[in-house]
Amino acid sequence: MNTPNLFFSVGEPSGDLHAAKLISQLQYLQPSATFQGFGGGRMSEAGCQIDYELTNLAVMGFAEVLPKLREFIRVANIASDIFARKRPDAVVLVDFPGFNWHIAERAKQHKIPVIYYLPPQLWAWGGWRIAKMRRNVDHVICNLPFEPQWYAQRQMSVDYVGHPFFDEVRQRQLDAHFLAKWREYEGVQVAVLPGSRTREVKKIWPMQLAAIRELARRHPQARFMVAALHDQHCLWCSQQLTDSDRKLNIQFFVGKTSEIIELADCSLMKSGSVSLEMMARGTPSVVVYHISRGHYAIVKCVTRIKSMTLPNMIAGKIVMPEFLAVGRTGKVIAQSIVALDRLMSDRGEREKQRQELLLLSRQFAGAGEHDTTGREAHGEPTQTQSCNTANTVSRKAALSICRHLGFETEAATPRCSPALLAG
Numbered sequence: 001m002n003t004p005n006l007f008f009s010v011g012e013p014s015g016d017l018h019a020a021k022l023i024s025q026l027q028y029l030q031p032s033a034t035f036q037g038f039g040g041g042r043m044s045e046a047g048c049q050i051d052y053e054l055t056n057l058a059v060m061g062f063a064e065v066l067p068k069l070r071e072f073i074r075v076a077n078i079a080s081d082i083f084a085r086k087r088p089d090a091v092v093l094v095d096f097p098g099f100n101w102h103i104a105e106r107a108k109q110h111k112i113p114v115i116y117y118l119p120p121q122l123w124a125w126g127g128w129r130i131a132k133m134r135r136n137v138d139h140v141i142c143n144l145p146f147e148p149q150w151y152a153q154r155q156m157s158v159d160y161v162g163h164p165f166f167d168e169v170r171q172r173q174l175d176a177h178f179l180a181k182w183r184e185y186e187g188v189q190v191a192v193l194p195g196s197r198t199r200e201v202k203k204i205w206p207m208q209l210a211a212i213r214e215l216a217r218r219h220p221q222a223r224f225m226v227a228a229l230h231d232q233h234c235l236w237c238s239q240q241l242t243d244s245d246r247k248l249n250i251q252f253f254v255g256k257t258s259e260i261i262e263l264a265d266c267s268l269m270k271s272g273s274v275s276l277e278m279m280a281r282g283t284p285s286v287v288v289y290h291i292s293r294g295h296y297a298i299v300k301c302v303t304r305i306k307s308m309t310l311p312n313m314i315a316g317k318i319v320m321p322e323f324l325a326v327g328r329t330g331k332v333i334a335q336s337i338v339a340l341d342r343l344m345s346d347r348g349e350r351e352k353q354r355q356e357l358l359l360l361s362r363q364f365a366g367a368g369e370h371d372t373t374g375r376e377a378h379g380e381p382t383q384t385q386s387c388n389t390a391n392t393v394s395r396k397a398a399l400s401i402c403r404h405l406g407f408e409t410e411a412a413t414p415r416c417s418p419a420l421l422a423g
């Protein structure tokens with residue numbers, strides 16, 4: 001096989017970055033390989049021909065899917081046409097299961113091998129879908145330490161490579177000027193993360209703001225640093241402040257999430273994958289989320305997990321206090337205030353959670369791959385600059401794909417693209 005062609009289907013912005021790093025590693029293991037498919041700008045920069053910018057259709061929940069259903073069907077038909085005309089050597093799916101199940105089915109209709117990277121969390125909910133996975137997916141590349149056994153017990157070909165989030169944390173170069181400017185502060189600094197999706201931000205930020213008002217009263221010297229993903233999120237959050245809120249010590253930032261996590265003594269965050277960065281950097285956190293009563297009724301019927309936070313799932317116990325608001329938010333706001341007040345008041349309590357998170361990080365990411373234990377002693381963030389460790393997970397995933405497909409690999413140094421290192 002001289003010029004293997006791999007088709008990628010990626011629907012989330014985060015998946016776009018994970019896939020780009022994977023493609024970058026595959027290019028060095030298979031220099032003659034070509035890549036095409038559905039994704040976004042990061043994949044394009046890495047050398048993948050984008051047949052449709054699927055990341056523009058990223059949705060969450062039934063209400064968001066329905067208005068775009070016709071377009072999703074049209075995109076799936078584009079995939080079928082490509083499979084029929086070009087017959088790629090394999091289809092690589094990254095996350096986005098609602099749509100990618102259909103891509104897997106269409107690939108199997110053309111007898112094309114299917115590999116799933118960052119697979120859906122079937123162990124958490126919808127476990128009956130394992131039959132669909134066995135039928136339509138040939139190989140799973142999983143990312144959480146308890147997943148390999150779960151898939152292997154269900155007769156799936158599986159490799160465990162770790163979570164790409166740790167690649168990103170290891171290689172992300174923090175803004176030294178920003179850190180120097182904001183590091184020195186007499187009071188407690190609290191990171192506030194309202195989320196990355198507009199719909200979530202509009203549910204989570206009002207809860208967080210209510211908690212901040214009370215916590216600021218209890219801790220007048222505290223500074224709350226709000227990390228927004230987009231300018232419009234930052235603007236909307238700041239617009240929710242009332243005249244009486246103007247006296248609060250709240251600072252808003254865009255594009256500085258990692259720096260703020262690194263600086264913070266503790267955090268009030270929305271449930272999500274960023275909890276892994278909190279774990280990697282050892283930042284004590286309290287987690288909140290909001291869900292409607294209707295959505296909760298559905299989730300409760302199909303979910304088996306007891307936690308909504310990845311570090312807690314990995315630990316098998318509550319390390320980060322977490323609170324889920326179903327419909328009304330008053331109780332969760334009060335609970336989050338109590339939990340965060342404990343962290344803000346007690347340095348020993350913060351250090352206890354910090355050490356638990358760092359221990360989990362070493363066990364999960366691999367000893368020595370990301371160790372932040374010395375960051376305070378040195379007065380600067382710990383960052384691994386070696387390319388060989390920066391893309392550990394992506395490299396393992398690329399090797400897994402090559403082995404499964406029987407590709408001979410080049411003995412080349414893993415790629416360390418400046419564009420990708422920029423995160």
